[in-house]
Amino acid sequence: MDKVIVCIKGVPKPGTVKVDPETHTLKRESAELILNPMDRSALEMAMRLKDKYNCEVVVITMGPPNAVPLLREAYSLGADKMILLSDRLFAGSDTLATSRVLARAISNLKPFSLVLMGLKSIDGETAQVPPETASLLGLPSVTNVKQISVEGEKVIVVRETDYSEEEIEVDLPAVLSVTPYLDYYRPPSFKRMLEARKLDPLILSAQDLALPEELLGLKGSPTQVHSVFEKKIMERGEIWEGSPEELAKRLIDLLKEKEIFKN
Amino acid sequence: MTLHSFTEEQGLLIDLVKRIGEEYIAPYALEWDEKEQYDPLPMRALADADLFGIIVPKEYGGLGMGVFEMALAVEYLSYYCAGVSTTFAASFLGAYPIILFGNKEQKEKYLPEIAKGKKLLAFALTEPQAGSDAFAIKTTAKREGDFYILNGVKQWITNGGIADLYVVIALTDPTKGPRGASAFIVERGDPGFSFGKKERKLGLKASVTTDLIFNDCKIPKDRLLSKEGMGFMVALKTLDYARCGAGAQALGIAQAAIDVSIKHAKRRIQFGQPVYQFQAVSHTFAEMAMRLEASRALVYSVAKYIDSGAKDFSGASAMAKCFATDQAMWICERAIQMMGGYGYMRDYPVQKYFRDVKCLQIYEGTNEIQKNIIARELAKLYK
Amino acid sequence: MEEIIIAYGEYNNGKLHPASLEILTPLYDIAERLGKKLVLLLLTEDFERAQSLPELKKALCHYVWIVSAPELKDYRDDLYSEVIIELSKREMPYGVFFPATFQGMSLAPRIAGALQVGLCAHVNDLKLEGDNLLMFRPTYGDNIIASLYSTTIPIMATLSLGAFVIKENPFSPQISKYEMPPEFKWQSKMKIRKSKPLIKEPSRLSVAKIVLAGGMGLKTKENLALLRELAKVLRAEVGVTRPLCHAGWAKEEEMIGVSGVSVRPKLYIGFGISGAIQHTLGMENSEFIIAVNTDKEAPLVKMAHLSLICDAGELIKSLLKQLSRESN
Numbered sequence: 001m002d003k004v005i006v007c008i009k010g011v012p013k014p015g016t017v018k019v020d021p022e023t024h025t026l027k028r029e030s031a032e033l034i035l036n037p038m039d040r041s042a043l044e045m046a047m048r049l050k051d052k053y054n055c056e057v058v059v060i061t062m063g064p065p066n067a068v069p070l071l072r073e074a075y076s077l078g079a080d081k082m083i084l085l086s087d088r089l090f091a092g093s094d095t096l097a098t099s100r101v102l103a104r105a106i107s108n109l110k111p112f113s114l115v116l117m118g119l120k121s122i123d124g125e126t127a128q129v130p131p132e133t134a135s136l137l138g139l140p141s142v143t144n145v146k147q148i149s150v151e152g153e154k155v156i157v158v159r160e161t162d163y164s165e166e167e168i169e170v171d172l173p174a175v176l177s178v179t180p181y182l183d184y185y186r187p188p189s190f191k192r193m194l195e196a197r198k199l200d201p202l203i204l205s206a207q208d209l210a211l212p213e214e215l216l217g218l219k220g221s222p223t224q225v226h227s228v229f230e231k232k233i234m235e236r237g238e239i240w241e242g243s244p245e246e247l248a249k250r251l252i253d254l255l256k257e258k259e260i261f262k263n
Numbered sequence: 264m265t266l267h268s269f270t271e272e273q274g275l276l277i278d279l280v281k282r283i284g285e286e287y288i289a290p291y292a293l294e295w296d297e298k299e300q301y302d303p304l305p306m307r308a309l310a311d312a313d314l315f316g317i318i319v320p321k322e323y324g325g326l327g328m329g330v331f332e333m334a335l336a337v338e339y340l341s342y343y344c345a346g347v348s349t350t351f352a353a354s355f356l357g358a359y360p361i362i363l364f365g366n367k368e369q370k371e372k373y374l375p376e377i378a379k380g381k382k383l384l385a386f387a388l389t390e391p392q393a394g395s396d397a398f399a400i401k402t403t404a405k406r407e408g409d410f411y412i413l414n415g416v417k418q419w420i421t422n423g424g425i426a427d428l429y430v431v432i433a434l435t436d437p438t439k440g441p442r443g444a445s446a447f448i449v450e451r452g453d454p455g456f457s458f459g460k461k462e463r464k465l466g467l468k469a470s471v472t473t474d475l476i477f478n479d480c481k482i483p484k485d486r487l488l489s490k491e492g493m494g495f496m497v498a499l500k501t502l503d504y505a506r507c508g509a510g511a512q513a514l515g516i517a518q519a520a521i522d523v524s525i526k527h528a529k530r531r532i533q534f535g536q537p538v539y540q541f542q543a544v545s546h547t548f549a550e551m552a553m554r555l556e557a558s559r560a561l562v563y564s565v566a567k568y569i570d571s572g573a574k575d576f577s578g579a580s581a582m583a584k585c586f587a588t589d590q591a592m593w594i595c596e597r598a599i600q601m602m603g604g605y606g607y608m609r610d611y612p613v614q615k616y617f618r619d620v621k622c623l624q625i626y627e628g629t630n631e632i633q634k635n636i637i638a639r640e641l642a643k644l645y646k
Numbered sequence: 647m648e649e650i651i652i653a654y655g656e657y658n659n660g661k662l663h664p665a666s667l668e669i670l671t672p673l674y675d676i677a678e679r680l681g682k683k684l685v686l687l688l689l690t691e692d693f694e695r696a697q698s699l700p701e702l703k704k705a706l707c708h709y710v711w712i713v714s715a716p717e718l719k720d721y722r723d724d725l726y727s728e729v730i731i732e733l734s735k736r737e738m739p740y741g742v743f744f745p746a747t748f749q750g751m752s753l754a755p756r757i758a759g760a761l762q763v764g765l766c767a768h769v770n771d772l773k774l775e776g777d778n779l780l781m782f783r784p785t786y787g788d789n790i791i792a793s794l795y796s797t798t799i800p801i802m803a804t805l806s807l808g809a810f811v812i813k814e815n816p817f818s819p820q821i822s823k824y825e826m827p828p829e830f831k832w833q834s835k836m837k838i839r840k841s842k843p844l845i846k847e848p849s850r851l852s853v854a855k856i857v858l859a860g861g862m863g864l865k866t867k868e869n870l871a872l873l874r875e876l877a878k879v880l881r882a883e884v885g886v887t888r889p890l891c892h893a894g895w896a897k898e899e900e901m902i903g904v905s906g907v908s909v910r911p912k913l914y915i916g917f918g919i920s921g922a923i924q925h926t927l928g929m930e931n932s933e934f935i936i937a938v939n940t941d942k943e944a945p946l947v948k949m950a951h952l953s954l955i956c957d958a959g960e961l962i963k964s965l966l967k968q969l970s971r972e973s974n
Binding site for chain 1: 749752753757763785790791793834836842894936954968969
Binding site: 184185186187188189190191193194 | 272275276279282283286287304307308311312313314316326
């Protein structure tokens with residue numbers, strides 16, 4: 001276990017989101033970005049591995065320059081290196097186009113043992129990027145992992161599926177998405193926060209990654225928005241106002257009337 | 264209405280403490296209080312955040328910051344739970360003697376682990392018959408070859424049982440009275456060292472208080488801090504440094520009490536308007552805010568005075584502790600009154616602030632003892 | 647060669663996941679209209695057992711294909727996806743669709759990556775517009791729905807759980823074993839060492855008659871606990887909104903919405919839920935909707951049949967008090 005790569009994502013702070021009226025994609029430049037909360041699991045897991053195996057942790061994000069504070073946050077949690085994948089050509093990427101960029105950047109970091117990501121992002125919520133990136137790298141992927149340990153060239157993971165909790169032996173290197181429910185998440189280290197202020201990430205463009213334009217961004221995304229529309233709201237129903245006690249009584253009467261208590 | 268400006272580092276420190284408060288303390292504080300439960304979670308987070316290292320010199324892996332930064336951390340932590348900040352601040356009380364009086368070997372042995380938060384500390388002076396009258400302690404430490412043998416009981420020790428290291432004041436030469444006292448580092452697990460039951464308290468319920476029992480407790484002689492006979496010197500100097508911490512706790516609790524009660528007063532409608540509109544109410548808040556800001560100004564200025572390298576600051580630190588805690592007690596009492604019945608209910612946090620803040624007028628030297636110190640220092644100015 | 651559409655039939659431990667039958671409903675309609683055949687695809691180590699599943703006889707599809715091999719005993723992401731990738735390369739399906747289950751969500755992206763095709767998530771409606779298959783999903787912002795299409799074939803998507811109602815096939819589909827080419831490598835980089843069944847109750851949320859849902863307007867975790875108490879009294883199931891899940895108050899199994907469970911109860915009561923589209927798309931088919939909110943302008947209040955304008959937590963407390971008085 002020499003190197004662990006963590007992919008993180010900046011998501012718009014709830015309430016600061018603006019949507020491009022033409023492309024219907026998020027205007028990430030305008031939004032205030034926060035670290036995708038589920039990525040904290042991937043970072044925490046990586047730091048636990050670092051504590052145990054003394055491995056190097058490299059953190060990668062794809063996004064506009066305003067994602068730099070997120071990388072610094074990852075540094076203050078214990079990451080050793082920061083990489084920002086940033087290029088106008090990346091804008092509007094769907095999960096395939098995103099995975100292409102990540103896979104290339106990860107591939108350039110060989111040799112590595114593990115790639116960790118959050119289960120999903122709280123904005124898109126697709127959960128597709130970890131397995132899709134793994135697929136492009138030709139690596140195994142395991143999703144919703146809650147424990148990781150290393151035995152030689154294999155990693156032993158525990159994951160929760162819809163049916164069971166499984167202990168799985170996986171060949172290294174592998175891509176894992178981590179459960180959002182860990183028992184503890186460390187806060188940033190104050191010392192590393194002070195250091196991080198003065199550090200800048202390595203910034204890589206499409207050209208640096210030798211990726212052709214037609215595979216990137218909106219152009220390179222096979223899923224396209226056809227149209228966007230507002231869902232019609234049905235006619236307004238009845239409105240009751242009053243004290244909670246009063247409303248509770250009326251509601252109970254209504255429920256009785258509807259024979260809700262008899263089912 | 265904060266009237267103070269901070270350096271960039273201090274600003275980051277405050278933000279980090281707030282973050283720890285929001286994430287690791289706020290969701291649980293009422294539950295810990297209700298269940299009288301010590302949860303190591305916030306200590307683990309504070310350790311991971313390097314915050315046990317605030318006052319530890321950089322060469323021992325600490326942050327090398329001063330009393331002011333320690334006070335800021337304690338103030339903002341107390342805003343979320345004074346029980347938690349008591350555990351944290353009591354650990355500093357145990358760390359100061361080692362930082363101020365430890366020899367090179369002792370510092371190298373203990374400070375790196377203290378800075379990392381791997382060792383929690385406690386400071387033990389009080390005994391059943393020696394509260395405000397600290398010189399009346401009876402615990403003895405008898406030299407036997409390369410060891411000291413401790414016998415006696417320390418009472419109401421914060422972090423008793425959960426701390427890893429205890430700085431204990433004991434008599435090496437009972438014939439010499441206060442000049443016969445010495446300070447020792449005792450480790451949990453030392454033979455003959457045990458703990459009394461967990462005390463049941465009015466407030467600060469998230470912290471642990473027990474007796475320490477020394478029954479032929481045998482420790483190596485290199486655990487002696489400074490020299491024999493210096494025990495009270497160590498203790499008093501430590502308390503001089505730590506008093507700003509108690510003052511800072513008062514600031515955090517009082518701020519929380521004001522925040523909660525003023526929000527309530529602005530929303531609570533009686534006689535057709537928010538109660539804040541009544542002058543009796545709004546003037547009370549004005550008074551609460553004035554008293555808090557006056558306390559804050561005093562605590563901050565004393566902390567900065569100590570950090571500037573002042574030699575003699577017993578009186579100043581006693582003023583900071585006594586004034587800020589007295590004002591906070593008044594503010595918390597008023598906060599309950601401003602909320603009426605809501606303030607008295609255990610679903611709301613103000614009653615907790617009121618119970619927590621009371622202890623601050625008592626521990627780390629009662630406010631009456633603080634006034635003795637102030638009066639003594641004052642007298643020196645008018646010889 | 648007949649053109650096919652593939653629906654992934656999630657088969658685990660002798661049982662077919664009901665969500666696999668749900669997604670057949672819209673896909674069958676599309677297949678019929680395009681003159682294509684819908685294939686329900688199962689992967690298993692035991693062909694005989696799988697083919698005798700009673701649900702298959704009534705599954706709304708044209709064919710059931712079963713790939714059977716001893717290596718398919720455990721669900722292994724890499725091997726399972728390889729099988730479907732290989733099969734897709736040979737059969738050139740028009741579309742490959744998955745229910746948004748754990749397996750579906752971990753398999754589909756591996757396949758889409760390998761085939762370099764688009765993959766839509768959280769699709770809760772499918773429509774043909776000419777020859778174009780439009781996939782609908784909620785998107786950023788309040789009440790905004792996007793329709794998407796894929797520029798690549800096969801079209802791929804994961805379909806929201808509970809978004810479609812299972813329909814029975816009046817005819818039985820043809821069930822057959824699908825033979826993988828002999829050169830196919832049955833290898834995996836994963837080995838399941840241990841498997842411990844989860845003790846959690848299967849969620850009854852999607853089939854509940856009464857759903858009490860809680861949102862951030864509950865304000866405290868204690869109020870959510872009181873809501874659960876109320877649910878016991880009313881014999882209802884409890885659901886929550888996404889922010890509540892993200893706050894760690896509830897697990898994702900209880901999340902109502904497009905990325906969670908869709909519900910269609912007789913009675914839905916939303917406590918302190920403003921009604922972001924993420925959530926409302928998962929409950930809009932409820933028969934009677936009651937909103938409890940302090941904000942008259944909240945989207946859920948606007949779409950509800952009845953709205954109670956008050957603090958949700960206080961109402962729950964009053965309901966519990968009055969109901970316990972009545973039962974005494």
